[in-house]
Amino acid sequence: MSEPLFVSQKDFPAELKKIQKILVIGPAWIGDMMMAQTLFKLLKLRNPQVQIDVLASGWTRQLLACMPEVADVIDMPLGHGKFGLGERRALGKSLADKGYDQAIVLPNSFKSAFIPFFANTPLRTGWRGEMRYGLLNDVRALNKKRYPLMVQRYAALALPKEAEPLTEFPYPELHVDQSQRPQLLTKFALQLDRPLLILCPGAEYGPAKRWPEHYFAEVVDEKIRAGWQVWLMGSAKDRQVTDVIRNLLLDDERVHCHNLAGSTSLGEAIELMACADAVLSNDSGLMHIAAALQKPLAVIYGSTSPEHTPPLSKQVSIISKEIECAPCFERECPKVHHKCLRELMPQQVLQALDTLVSSPAVIFAEARG
Known part of the structure; x- marks a missing residue:
């Protein structure tokens, strides 16, 4: 049973509703990636025509294939925990031609914000995490008491910075053939x-x-x-x-x-x-x-x-x-x-x-x- 929607398109400002292509830097853990589907659903609510591509570890590709909101999966070539600045720069540069309007960075690590920066994505959204000023230009300061659930933290990145935390939200829902x-x-x-x-x-x-x-x-x-x-x-x-x-x-x-x-x-x-x-x-x-x-x-x-x-x-x-x-x-x-x-x-x-x-x-x- 699908969850009802608790926000509508009118709750988003015009500049967010116009965004056509989004790159999401996905989390490494399967459970976290599963919760990220709530974010994907909200982005589709914000603009039903938006294309959502996810940069993710190869082992989550088959999970993302069961999420109809995701258009394409880009394999992350670096293993979990590896910095690899040169490789991140090369990958970011290779993505520049895709013309993403926004990147949403779900991990809190400093290194995870480099790829959209090198891709020259105009709007780069994420929680402040490891002091990522400059790499991100839509930086959110996390109040853990205000956002106790991990899924709330992901969902908030689809919303304007000043929006109230969602207490109810669309649940993840996998589609299986x-x-x-x-x-x-x-x-x-x-x-x-x-x-x-x-x-x-x-x-x-x-x-x-x-x-x-x-x-x-x-x-x-x-x-x-x-x-x-x-x-x-x-x-x-x-x-x-x-x-x-x-x-x-x-x-x-x-x-x-x-x-x-x-x-x-x-x-x-x-x-x-x-x-x-x-x-x-x-x-x-x-x-x-x-x-x-x-x-x-x-x-x-x-x-x-x-x-x-x-x-x-x-x-x-x-x-x-x-x-x-x-x-x-x-x-x-x-x-x-x-x-x-x-x-x-x-x-x-x-x-x-x-x-x-x-x-x-x-x-x-x-x-x-």
């Missing part, structure tokens, strides 16, 4: 003969965001006994985690548990996730993808908080534990006890999933210990 589904199911020897729960038990950020593997295995055991099947999804880095989960199951249960981590491309993962009847995830990039596919979604939060990067969907159950040291936003638990995750029990997660899939209504629920 289902005509390829039969071939994809055949490729991975999958069937849709049982209700499908997809598990995303990894977290690129670090172990402080990962619910314990044996807890995930208890959920899988319960759902398979109830007649479901389970697909484990993630990157190659998550394969060790998903192997542990599957190996904790009984032999007759493993038949209904398929480990796809590291085996799919991102585009294939998106198409397969579109098959799900429900998704259970840590706070991760795949979590944001499941939300954008409008799937009933239970999300476990440990060291991070939904107050900053929540799943943008109405069919969500957020599961977290209120303890004195959470959220700490650390990659590793500073106190080594992982209480924020270990004290979230499987039964609590199963109840959240059951509520999501049994209720006909659109749900936004919080299950807290």
